[in-house]
Amino acid sequence: MLNVFTLVNGRLFQEEITSAAALAHALPVWVDLEAPTPEEIGWISGRFGLAIPDNIVDDDLEESARFYEEDNGELHIRSDFLIHDDATPRNVRVAFVLRDKVLYSVHAEDLPVFRLLRLRARRTPALIEDAKDVLLKLYDADAEYSADSLEGIYDELEKVSTQVLQAEVNDQTAAEVLAAIARQEDLNGRIRRNVMDTRRAVSFMMRSRLLAAEQFEEARQILRDIDSLDSHTAFLFEKINFLMDATVGFININQNKIIKLFSVASVALLPPTLIASIYGMNFKVMPELDWGLGYPFAIGLMVVSVATPFWYFRRKGWL
Template structure:
């Protein structure tokens, strides 16, 4: 599918009839899941080739950042579906020339939908290829920043849950929370932060490459804005490092609390076995088929029962005195 935006902020959307040939005042050419015929049509109009889906997945920097016939080819990882339970990343290629920005993508990030909505509402829309590129990058970075803020909110909630003190408990113990769910949440957030960091690193490299190679034809005021976005990306990358360390601390703390709970359970069973050992020993002795002292006495049964009860009470008293119960 092909979407077009002209210099006059005219939007030709997916379902609109496309002009043939493509208009000369084209500023933004967006290809979403393009068919082979659409790729050929775009390449004929642009007069240079577009990368295939397999080429976009290459990880070598030379395959992701290069120039050809005066156009800059830049492929970056962009977050997709951040508003869904299963966010992901997708490779998007930006081909920037002095006249036209072309994007090749196989996913639909929010930034592209917002840009189309702005044009439909006739908001102020950039009228140059580098300005459209700047707007898209700004919206992608802002989306990442919002997601990192939401993750930080989740981490604060986890910290409150696992370290909160229950005021209703006389011993001032910790409030109960599902530590298994905490570990699952931390695992999901850690994977998301890792994906966002990968996106930030690729965007930072893309911006640096663009600033180094687009200087001859880029507008001067846009260069300062691109550098500002690059600084934002750097600060967000540092922020992901902080969040990664915070999640590692919370994970270690959660695993420590789980170990403490397991030790408490083992302690209870150990103390219970010790409490029942003396009564069991006495009952075993008097259960043997041999003649024992005072066995002939009428009070023998009562004496044995009193001994069994006292042998159970004395260990309980001792453990409570030592604050082991």
């Protein structure tokens, strides 16, 4: 999908391009390619002279190839943007090329940050003045999206804390809690990676000396916002580890209860087993033959030998 954005009365106007003729007279400030086809890439090359390689959004690029500036002034940035709308949060690679006052973005799927910027730019006049503003506003929205995601993790961990600390934790509950903790830990790690990548991209833009004074100050504010998120991600990692340890501790307690039950049962059954073994020997004078109460006495003695350990363990508080 190919979309071009032009500035109309201080607002971004979006137009979906379906042919080379529709692109011929466009004067965009932002060209967005979502999962572009070879035909659409050819339209961009023919209209703007920009060659887009097939591996522009590959994840195996070297770190040195993610942020660089060409001799002709082209600015190339590869950034990861977070998606956590569904059950599988992930980071999606986006390639940016800033050339001749036009921002080109290439990505494999639609991103919440892009939708948020389009909505704001349509509603707020004078929010964007040039292509560099588009890029900065995307990173600003990305930081805000990461903050919203962290708030979601806080809410989910509060629910997990209620299950772990205010209710009896059985094996089924523990399994559900561990699964929820694992999901939030994965999301928290992706957010941390996302803000780290955004910090690097904004720092590169500041070092490139392409930003105006107001844009430079805005970039500094974005970095301050990102720095404030670091402490939250670190706290969430600690909270996740605490809940994980608490849940594993309850699992160990439940397992120890089972092992204790088997241990008490094995100790209590040793005396009657000994008595039964003695009475089962082939003595020359057998009590059950010479004494009519031999069998009842043996059974009673076995019952007493079983009850005595249980009484002693309960008195000690071991049961």
